[in-house]
Amino acid sequence: xxxxxxxxxxxxxxxxxxxxxxxxxxxxxxxxxxxxxxxxxxxxxxxxxxxxxxxxxxxxxxxxxxxxxxxxxxxxxxxxxxxxxxxxxxxxxxxxxxxxxxxxxxxxxxxxxxxxxxxxxxxxxxxxxxxxxxxxxxxxxxxxxxxxxxxxxxxxxxxxxxxxxxxxxxxxxxxxxxxxxxxxxxxxxxxxxxxxxxxxxxxxxxxxxxxxxxxxxxxxxxxxxxxxxxxxxxxxxxxxxxxxxxxxxxxxxxxxxxxxxxxxxxxxxxxxxxxxxxxxxxxxxxxxxxxxxxxxxxxxxxx
Numbered sequence: 290x291x292x293x294x295x296x297x298x299x300x301x302x303x304x305x306x307x308x309x310x311x312x313x314x315x316x317x318x319x320x321x322x323x324x325x326x327x328x329x330x331x332x333x334x335x336x337x338x339x340x341x342x343x344x345x346x347x348x349x350x351x352x353x354x355x356x357x358x359x360x361x362x363x364x365x366x367x368x369x370x371x372x373x374x375x376x377x378x379x380x381x382x383x384x385x386x387x388x389x390x391x392x393x394x395x396x397x398x399x400x401x402x403x404x405x406x407x408x409x410x411x412x413x414x415x416x417x418x419x420x421x422x423x424x425x426x427x428x429x430x431x432x433x434x435x436x437x438x439x440x441x442x443x444x445x446x447x448x449x450x451x452x453x454x455x456x457x458x459x460x461x462x463x464x465x466x467x468x469x470x471x472x473x474x475x476x477x478x479x480x481x482x483x484x485x486x487x488x489x490x491x492x493x494x495x496x497x498x499x500x501x502x503x504x505x506x507x508x509x510x511x512x513x514x515x516x517x518x519x520x521x522x523x524x525x526x527x528x529x530x531x532x533x534x535x536x537x538x539x540x541x542x543x544x545x546x547x548x549x550x551x552x553x554x555x556x557x558x559x560x561x562x563x564x565x566x567x568x569x570x571x572x573x574x575x576x577x578x579x580x581x582x583x584x585x586x587x588x589x590x591x592x
Contacts, residue, residue, distance in 0.1 A: 473498030
């Protein structure tokens with residue numbers, strides 16, 4: 290296949306979400322990795338993969354570049370955008386439509402931005418393009434509508450869970466498990482959100498709150514069944530139907546909500562493709578919170 294045709298096919302494969310084809314074309318002709326540019330957008334093969342959120346292709350191209358001793362992230366287009374500016378742009382709709390909820394979509398965008406940020410040279414992180422924008426300023430501009438949608442989604446889910454938790458507190462001894470969950474959801478409702486909050490802070494609070502709510506619902510169901518059994522004096526003919534009618538809705542609710550919890554857990558705890566692991570990111574988050582807390586602790590005045 291002529292080089293020009295190979296280049297054209299590789300770019301089309303990236304845009305059409307065919308990573309295996311891109312990898313095979315690049316393996317057959319590694320030179321297109323360095324010399325190729327998209328005739329439509331004047332961008333490199335790696336930049337096109339970053340724009341279209343092709344994790345598999347981006348990781349392969351970076352490893353291929355590293356094996357040959359060349360850095361493929363040193364890229365600046367005709368508008369002065371470096372590779373981090375490219376990563377800051379909003380993902381194509383086809384790459385985000387399968388993600389549940391705008392909050393997880395924004396988290397996915399943040400994770401991608403942080404992944405690329407971890408591999409670009411340090412000057413690129415604050416470098417301005419021809420429009421005078423840093424990469425994060427481009428990210429903020431491109432995702433401002435998504436941030437508003439994510440705020441509304443997070444607050445609505447927290448409000449509904451808070452109502453359920455408050456009802457449980459009023460009627461059951463399970464309040465010991467419910468109070469932490471309600472406090473977590475209130476912590477989601479009260480502050481003003483920033484972009485970085487959707488990376489670790491808010492998903493972590495939501496997961497803790499949801500798990501606490503699940504435990505409280507389960508203990509409520511157990512308490513109800515135990516009380517009913519005692520009241521009916523072991524009459525199983527009556528006890529079993531009533532218990533099933535009471536427990537089945539609870540199980541269905543937990544199954545529906547658990548899907549969202551698992552999605553948030555998977556999205557939050559999945560390692561960056563280029564950058565640090567979740568444990569490293571969480572460690573930085575905890576240390577930053579401890580540092581802020583220490584700033585408000587008044588030190589004793591020496592005599």
